[in-house]
Amino acid sequence: MKRIALFSFMLFASNAWSQSINHDTTELMAIEVRATRAGSLAPFTKTNLYKDAIEKQNLGQDLPFLLNQTPSVVVNSDAGNGVGYTGIRIRGTDATRINVTLNGIPYNDAESQGTFFVDLPDFASSLNSIQIQRGVGTSSNGAGAFGATLNLSTNELMTKPYGEFNNSYGSFNTWKNTVKVGTGLIGGHFTTDLRLSNITSDGYIDRASSNLKSYFLSSAYTSDKTTFRLNIFSGKEKTYQAWYGVTEADLKTNRTINYAGMEKPSSPYENETDNYKQDHYQFFYTQHINNNLTFNTGLFYVKGKGYYEQYKADQAYVDYGMPNQVKGTETITASDMIRQLWLDNDYYGDVFSLLYEAGKTQFTFGGAFTKYVGNHYGDVIWAKEGMSDPKHRWYDLNAWKNDASTYAKWQQMIIPNLQVYADLQYRRVRYRIDGFRDNPTLRINNTYNFFNPKAGISYQLNDVLAYASYSISQKEPNRDDFEAGMTQQPKPEKLHDIELGVEKRNEYYSLGATLYYMKYKDQLVLTGKINDVGAYTRTNIDNSYRTGIELQASANISDWLQLSGNLAISKNKVLDFTEYIDDYDNGDQKLNTYSKTDIAFSPNTIAGATVKLIPLKSLEIDLLSKYVGKQYLDNTSNEKRKLDQYFTEDVRASYSFGHKLFKDISIIAQVNNLFNKKYEPNGYTFSYYYNKELVTENYYFPMAGTNLTFGVNIKF
Template sequence: MKKFLGTMSLAFLTLFALAQNKMLVKGIITDKQSRVPLAGASISLGSIRTVTDETGHFLFSRVGAGSYRLAVSSIGYQFFSQELAVKDAVTELNIALEPAVLYLEPLEVKAVRASDKAPFAKTNLSKEEISKNNLGQDIPFLLNQTPSVVVNADAGNGVGYTAMRIRGSDATRINVTLNGIPYNDAESMGTFFVNLPDFASSVNSIQVQRGVGTSSNGASAFGATLNLATNEYNEKPYAEFNNSFGSFNTWKNTVRAGSGLIDGHFTIDARLSKISSDGYIDRATSDLSSFYLSTAWMNKRSSLRFNLFSGKEKTYQAWYGVAESLLHTDRTNNPAGTEKSGAPYDNQTDNYTQTHYQLFFNHAFSNTWSFNTAAFLTRGYGYYEEYKADAAFSKYGLPNVTIGGTTITSSDLVRQRWLDNYFYGQTFSLRHKNGGNEFTFGGGWTRYDGTHFGTLPWIQLSSAPKDYRYYDYDAVKKDVNFYAKWQHQLGRYFTSFADLQYRNVNHTMNGFQGNPQLLVNRNFNFINPKAGITYARNGMQLYFSYALGNKEPNRDDFQASPLNQPKQETMHDFELGFEKKNSRFRFAADVYYMYYRNQLVLTGKINDVGASTRINVPYSYRLGLELQGSAILSDHFNVAANIAFSRNKISSFTEYIDNYDTNGQDAIAHRNTNISYSPAVVGGLTLNVLPVQQLTLSLVSKWVGKQYMDNTQNENRKLNAFFVQDARLSWQVNTRLFRDCRVIAQVNNLFNKQYEPNGFTYNYISGGATVTENGYYPMAGTNFVFGLNIGL
């Protein structure tokens, strides 16, 4: 911890030690026809970048003398590029952009994303930032260096099942949209990126919002929002071949191609991907494949786009974790499939296919009014298979077997637990933008039709009827929402933001596995207001916001009895932020206070139908400070860092422990304890050295403080703090054969640290003593990956 904080302190101090260059390049970007200044236009001068402020102005300070490529881009305008010779103390430019002849603005993304002036904590990642780290690991690992993020992986190497927490909130509290379309599983509310292998290769931008944020579509955000956009326009034809190989026999092969603009209106983009890995954990293999196809038609006022993408995954189960007793002697132990005598069962796998259909229509009625609507269908189908030894026939609704006068009540068997679902709906938004006002009215509806059922493909001493299902329960979840957002310019420097959403949720579940008689039909009505104000001047921004979020329980929570059903959760989110930036330097700070009413947490309590579900606790909160910064110190050195400090507390709750001596449960009261999986310190640091223009050497560091695996703050039930570092080399190879050729080599966990970012704990009383059994999900030691990306 001391070493990391020392390194972080040095990094933040260097943010203020800017390199001494003598030249200034400044100017204004305007619309060529109307001469209206363009805010938010992206400008690059060689390797440094900035965006125009609210008045269309930009500034590059301390620029060295020389010749640079100046490039300007803004949605809805033609790309501008020229060679610029910097030789005077001040170079002043006035650049007018030509309006695009095609409708290019992705309203489906604008409706759910926070704008540059929105008063919320957010991080934007460009396509370039995504692609330089995209070597086969899942999307959570690509976000590992963003503030307050902690990632983990069942297989230990970032391939297969992965997860992340943001500000201590897990995937069920992170709202995820793909081009504005809800992605979270409607019932569990979790997000399973393993179902979309290599989706990052089709993503051109990501926005991470921390806190309630501006989320409008899908499940409510209780910790963060993750918006991924793929609807990119490519004017020229292209082809790419991206391949990587790494430790644990990990392979990634990706082919991307696009037609460019055909006949001035049509475009087609496609991708095929294949990822495979043996995993770090024993038998934690992954066999993943996916495709992406997008075609669009555009004219000056409208665009019509259809996306079809699908992922298929087969992973050997690694979700059981490693027992604490084996952690130091057999870190890669995997108990999955070991109920079978002899060698572990070779098909203890998870198998799932998910296909997405998305249709978008955008239309501009005038220069001030625009409209978007999108229809979608997500089709999911698959199962996980398990070998069960000596399983009782009665548990599966089967009769006992009599052989030679002997009654047999159990047998080894293989079972499959299936999920067959359709998730479909529509979203829309109507936007009016005129002068200092931007108003958006939108909404949508979704419906989830899901069936949970189990089959028995093999029984050693009996045979089930053909197509026999030992359980079969369907569920329907409906969601309707409407929202209005208003961003208003107050004078020259102040901008106000207001957002009001109404959301209705109905969830019907006709029984649960092990509890077929429990029928649940719950209805929720939520009103979620948000408001804030931003002050922006001369590259400095200060904001304050308040947001209210309400969230319904997930499917597992409803397995309580009809007399003990869970309540909705409510969170009040206060955000105070500051940012200062120019073309070579950025510093930002955000203070947040997230206050929960009736947060659902695990307490160990077994309800009267035998299920261990989460229980509402009256009061809890998260209070934190997030610091982040970056600086280009010279043409050969730049640094980026972030660190978050937080206090995460439950005011009071009761823990329930199974007592095997009494066949009951003992209750233990707790007060002012830490919320589980919520480290007090999370930090990231990236140091980049550029010895020559085409070569970048990077040292990437991550610090995560200790985490408790339950809400008791018991030192025997914790995950230790860890500090890991990766090293990366990126070499841009100049060749006339290819448009682009890049070689990437990365060593993960450079110093072979043994650490576990995730785990679980189970506690019980036996023989008058409390017994704690912990399980962990270790990450791999030192490992490597090598990538070769070629663009034609």
């Protein structure tokens, strides 16, 4: 994306943000969501997306791509078309630092701390609202928010019977089929909703196929004071691996090449796939004790199991604990192999909240208790030179993680229009790891105690809201960080966040500006340093920060023209950074030191704009623009290790009409990357010295050029 549209972006806010202008669903929100979300007057930076905005974008791409037009967001896709494995960064913060909750229940993987929406295909079709908090935000359940929060809600009470049949087809043979039905409220108390989804795609990158299936079932009993709800949902994914990226040389001549499976001679291995199934069970109980007091608790259990399969060439038997093969007088020490790396985990616990509301006072007490049990193991299922057993397990390791947290939030209107906010959270984490695949004797048994206070003030007069807040967040390292070895164990990270914002909203236009300063202590980053076991893991750096301004606006120009957009300008700096580079000539590492370099994957400029045209009552045309400035692949600000800036434009047209047999029929057509921009929003780099020369290898994840999706949604 180029800078030609930056000036106009300053005039608009994100389309998603403008959706919240005339929405205030606080009274409609389930209590489990209200407990963890920022209210309309809370002094935190937030964007709300509602069901109508989610539906019209939902044509099969993964959830991060539905958030692309919101402020400070950059998305990417391994397969290049938004289906399968995708990623999201908010203010440069990656998914391991973005707290995600599903109806208030933590979703981040307990060990990697990442979020894999590919495990919940088409979950967007069951959502009724999303809140994105940028910065530390309010206290929530699960791993501490370390830059952003995504709060997803499905627990909407549908009072009338309904049915939907949503289908879309697009480039790269991408199909999405969704069926939704609901009973409405039966006897004034009971309701049940069901969704079935199937998504398949060949992907833009060679062999980057996806086969995704999911279902969602929710049943509830509700009365004046009591509500019970049971959610059961599941996702199953099979994706051909596409996580190696494309070299800089191939990017120029063969953008879609996929190196996965190519260790097999003659032709790529046909089953170099990732396979995972995740089942969720949620049970909520809500009791309105009196006019002022409401209690909620949510029990949950998540079962995940799956593996990825690889063809590996010339593998030494000793590395897998297998005996050498003997053929006659020849001893064979290595062979091509097919291996599966498995993860079998259980995650369960309880979240709870007690909400008190009276006059100008709101107080929430809540928390969560969770336990994770993970089994990591690997099987060799085939060897070219033969195996003594049909399946050989070469490692079998366990991990446990207990997480207990509690918080208290207080909001008080102290004088007319002026509200104060205080939020105190205590979190205790115990993490035990009984070895790693490449270091099975390394044992980790750590306990962390975190106190995360937050405070703020907001002032609202007519249609203007101003706020200020200061927050602290701390989080533990993830599983890979601990593999650094006993002499290089990582420290937890700490973030201080200051947010200053002002918004003006009415029925004709909205304006908003946020200033933020996020100061990190002991942030974990890749430096290239080799640890005790010869692996590259993240290392704590003493000081780094992010600071910037986010501008948003929208305007209803006329009945047929609406404008919205956002612009984020920031500085993201590491104050002192040491880079370690392998020296293959001498068998050691060389060091380079830097001062005030850019944090990797943190563009200084991100912008988005939407022009909505309504030429006919039932016809809507959206012109979507996105600009992302250059990003560095590491923390050295080296111009030879970067992702170029890019500017893309999409166009979406939707036409709705009624029919005798159906409540509504919507026809949607969307062209992505209208002008066929070649761009890469993600990548990685590594360097080394060989023959006394510095060699740098950059890998990129290219996105598809111009591509089309066509959908038909039928409601009855």
